[in-house]
Amino acid sequence: MAHTASACELKPWRTEQSRPFISVKGVTKQFGDFTAVSAVDLDIFKGELFCLLGESGCGKSTLLRMLAGFEHPTRGSILIDGEDMARVPPDRRPTNMMFQSYALFPHMSVEKNVAYGLLREGMRKADAYARANEMLRMVKLEKLARRKPDQLSGGQRQRVALARALVKKPKLLLLDEPLGALDKKLREETQFELIKIQETLGVTFIVVTHDQDEAMTLATRIGVMRDGVIVQIGEPREIYETPNSRFVADFIGTVNLFEGQVDAVAPDMMRIETADLGPVLLPPVAGLTRGQHVWGAVRPERFTITRARPEQARNAWQGVVEEMGYIGHMSQYRVRLPNGVLIRTSQSNRLRDEDPISWDEQVWVSVQPVAFRVLTQ
Amino acid sequence: MNRDNLLTRSAFWRATAWGMGKVGLTGRSLVIAIPMLWLLVFFLAPFFVLGRISLAEAIIARPPYTPLFERGPDGTLEILASLENYRFLFEDALYRNAYISSIRVALISTIFALLIGYPIAYYIARAPEPRRSILLLMVILPFWTSFLLRVYAWMGFLRSNGVINNTLISLGLIDSPIQMMQTDFAVYIGIVYTYLPFMILPLYANLTKLDGALLEAASDLGASPMVTFFTVTLPLSLPGIVAGSMLVFIPAIGEYVIPALLGGPDTLMIGRVLWDEFFSSRDWPVASAVAIVMLFLVVAPIMWLQSVQNRREEQ
Numbered sequence: 001m002a003h004t005a006s007a008c009e010l011k012p013w014r015t016e017q018s019r020p021f022i023s024v025k026g027v028t029k030q031f032g033d034f035t036a037v038s039a040v041d042l043d044i045f046k047g048e049l050f051c052l053l054g055e056s057g058c059g060k061s062t063l064l065r066m067l068a069g070f071e072h073p074t075r076g077s078i079l080i081d082g083e084d085m086a087r088v089p090p091d092r093r094p095t096n097m098m099f100q101s102y103a104l105f106p107h108m109s110v111e112k113n114v115a116y117g118l119l120r121e122g123m124r125k126a127d128a129y130a131r132a133n134e135m136l137r138m139v140k141l142e143k144l145a146r147r148k149p150d151q152l153s154g155g156q157r158q159r160v161a162l163a164r165a166l167v168k169k170p171k172l173l174l175l176d177e178p179l180g181a182l183d184k185k186l187r188e189e190t191q192f193e194l195i196k197i198q199e200t201l202g203v204t205f206i207v208v209t210h211d212q213d214e215a216m217t218l219a220t221r222i223g224v225m226r227d228g229v230i231v232q233i234g235e236p237r238e239i240y241e242t243p244n245s246r247f248v249a250d251f252i253g254t255v256n257l258f259e260g261q262v263d264a265v266a267p268d269m270m271r272i273e274t275a276d277l278g279p280v281l282l283p284p285v286a287g288l289t290r291g292q293h294v295w296g297a298v299r300p301e302r303f304t305i306t307r308a309r310p311e312q313a314r315n316a317w318q319g320v321v322e323e324m325g326y327i328g329h330m331s332q333y334r335v336r337l338p339n340g341v342l343i344r345t346s347q348s349n350r351l352r353d354e355d356p357i358s359w360d361e362q363v364w365v366s367v368q369p370v371a372f373r374v375l376t377q
Numbered sequence: 378m379n380r381d382n383l384l385t386r387s388a389f390w391r392a393t394a395w396g397m398g399k400v401g402l403t404g405r406s407l408v409i410a411i412p413m414l415w416l417l418v419f420f421l422a423p424f425f426v427l428g429r430i431s432l433a434e435a436i437i438a439r440p441p442y443t444p445l446f447e448r449g450p451d452g453t454l455e456i457l458a459s460l461e462n463y464r465f466l467f468e469d470a471l472y473r474n475a476y477i478s479s480i481r482v483a484l485i486s487t488i489f490a491l492l493i494g495y496p497i498a499y500y501i502a503r504a505p506e507p508r509r510s511i512l513l514l515m516v517i518l519p520f521w522t523s524f525l526l527r528v529y530a531w532m533g534f535l536r537s538n539g540v541i542n543n544t545l546i547s548l549g550l551i552d553s554p555i556q557m558m559q560t561d562f563a564v565y566i567g568i569v570y571t572y573l574p575f576m577i578l579p580l581y582a583n584l585t586k587l588d589g590a591l592l593e594a595a596s597d598l599g600a601s602p603m604v605t606f607f608t609v610t611l612p613l614s615l616p617g618i619v620a621g622s623m624l625v626f627i628p629a630i631g632e633y634v635i636p637a638l639l640g641g642p643d644t645l646m647i648g649r650v651l652w653d654e655f656f657s658s659r660d661w662p663v664a665s666a667v668a669i670v671m672l673f674l675v676v677a678p679i680m681w682l683q684s685v686q687n688r689r690e691e692q
Contacts, residue, residue, distance in 0.1 A: 068593075068597055069597075070593055070596075070597075089596070090593070090596045090597050091596045091597070091598075091599045091600055091601055092599075095597070096597055096598065097593075097594070097597045099590050099593070099594060101588070101590050103588065103590035103591050103593065103594035104594075105591060105594070105595075105609060106591075106613070107612050107613055116595070116598050116600075116608075117598035117599055120598055120599035120600050120604065121599055164598070168598070168599070
């Protein structure tokens with residue numbers, strides 16, 4: 001019982017009566033004929049680390065810029081902490097932004113960059129610099145306080161930008177591709193650092209990113225955007241396990257999609273007739289009728305590949321390993337079925353000494369009925 | 378035949394390159410040599426000629442100054458050089474006033490050109506593309522007509538029965554014409570108008586590079602548009618301000634035509650004094666001394682500003 005209570009606190013979006021901290025209501029943004037953001041509704045709760053995920057040009061940055069106040073919605077309204085932001089200019093909003101280019105002032109030292117926002121609040125100089133240096137200590141840059149931005153590395157500049165955006169203790173921090181300019185290793189380290197800072201300060205973060213791994217690692221919830229519309233909102237696990245469309249399934253991770261029609265619906269089982277795999281058995285999905293056009297989606301790791309035909313497997317197909325990639329913790333396989341269909345699968349490498357399945361071997365690919373996700377769009 | 382030609386030519390070039398290499402010349406130094414030669418012939422040599430004349434004495438002869446060397450009565454070679462002309466310049470209030478007044482006029486004109494030019498440059502730099510090119514063209518367009526013609530046009534505007542006075546009288550705002558011609562005001566108008574493009578263009582080049590994200594960042598951190606301008610835009614455009622101010626100040630300080638045409642008899646500027654010394658008094662040595670002192674007056678602030686900027690960049 002206590003367990004569920006804490007889950008509600010940590011995941012307020014699961015409870016109906018939680019009050020959202022940020023409310024985006026029917027927001028549309030048009031640039032001339034082009035609609036960048038189209039009728040977006042979004043509730044974000046206090047302390048969340050929300051990721052807006054999508055390809056470039058999907059409207060995620062425009063949505064972020066509207067929250068910061070740099071763009072005005074053509075229609076709809078944005079509420080932050082219950083206050084309508086329509087007439088509030090960027091310099092009066094309780095938000096701060098970390099820019100993709102970092103936008104550090106090149107003529108000011110690191111310390112001055114960080115203190116800039118505090119001085120604009122009218123804070124005394126000595127106090128502002130003390131706070132700025134405190135913030136720099138948190139991002140481990142206190143030794144570089146007197147340097148100019150062009151004397152810093154990319155990673156150091158990223159930290160300065162973060163310190164500058166956080167120093168005013170904003171209610172909401174907006175981050176535009178915060179890790180985009182860093183190399184892979186630094187990016188992974190910084191991801192966890194970002195989460196730690198976010199948890200320590202309790203600031204609500206909205207992160208815009210095109211990198212699905214980044215979104216999966218960082219986010220409490222993800223909003224997947226496409227062509228100005230949020231197509232799905234959910235926790236990383238929901239987005240991955242129960243995508244609501246082929247687009248989301250394909251965008252987050254890898255997926256095998258099989259097109260077909262509902263063939264038979266029974267109380268405990270459903271059959272789909274697919275072009276690629278023939279009949280497939282899976283648990284019934286509410287709301288589906290016979291003859292309906294659907295797609296079956298299976299993640300690669302849900303397939304099992306074996307040399308012998310698995311017993312009791314309801315969905316199993318024989319094929320040949322066409323390609324194999326050893327990645328270390330797992331191996332990826334592409335198995336070609338006799339009818340030419342390619343199945344992408346991956347197996348984790350748990351044992352050191354096992355004799356791995358390799359190229360050109362005849363194998364059986366099987367999958368549990370529950371591993372299928374049925375998509376109607 | 379063609380082949381031969383090519384061969385001899387390449388041999389010739391190779392020999393030339395070898396010869397140049399022998400005396401420490403490379404292709405690179407050759408490229409620099411051309412502007413160096415230009416400066417030597419058309420700037421440094423005349424400068425030395427001027428310097429030499431400024432040390433002489435005016436006589437009625439041709440040329441109208443004493444020679445530098447003279448055979449003494451006992452047959453020895455004497456050098457006739459004196460700093461008398463310079464002493465004369467510093468003692469005579471006329472020259473001192475002319476220098477001070479030139480610097481004042483140039484300084485005030487530069488300030489006004491900056492105050493007018495900056496908003497124009499800023500607006501052009503922020504304008505969307507098709508409009509930006511048109512605006513830039515409009516800044517440069519006046520150069521396509523004669524400079525003298527444009528100054529005469531201003532006379533037409535500023536005269537007692539000119540466009541401005543006539544308009545004001547017909548609107549009933551004034552009863553009698555305002556005296557604008559032959560005042561310092563007219564000189565300022567002329568100089569600011571003429572040199573405004575030299576202020577706008579370097580400022581535009583600077584402001585167009587300004588990253589819009591910096592302005593957004595400032596506003597995001599709580600700076601009003603005004604504060605953003607003074608804390609971000611202005612400091613970052615300082616190199617443009619310095620370049621533009623130099624381009625206005627330097628020609629303005631030695632300006633002759635504008636004060637002569639628009640200014641009154643009491644508008645004292647060094648260009649005019651120079652003209653009078655050369656052509657009215659035919660005192661070439663004093664005129665040369667005036668020119669050389671002016672050169673140092675202009676060069677000194679530039680070198681100082683350059684060193685300041687270099688030091689700032691090193692930091």
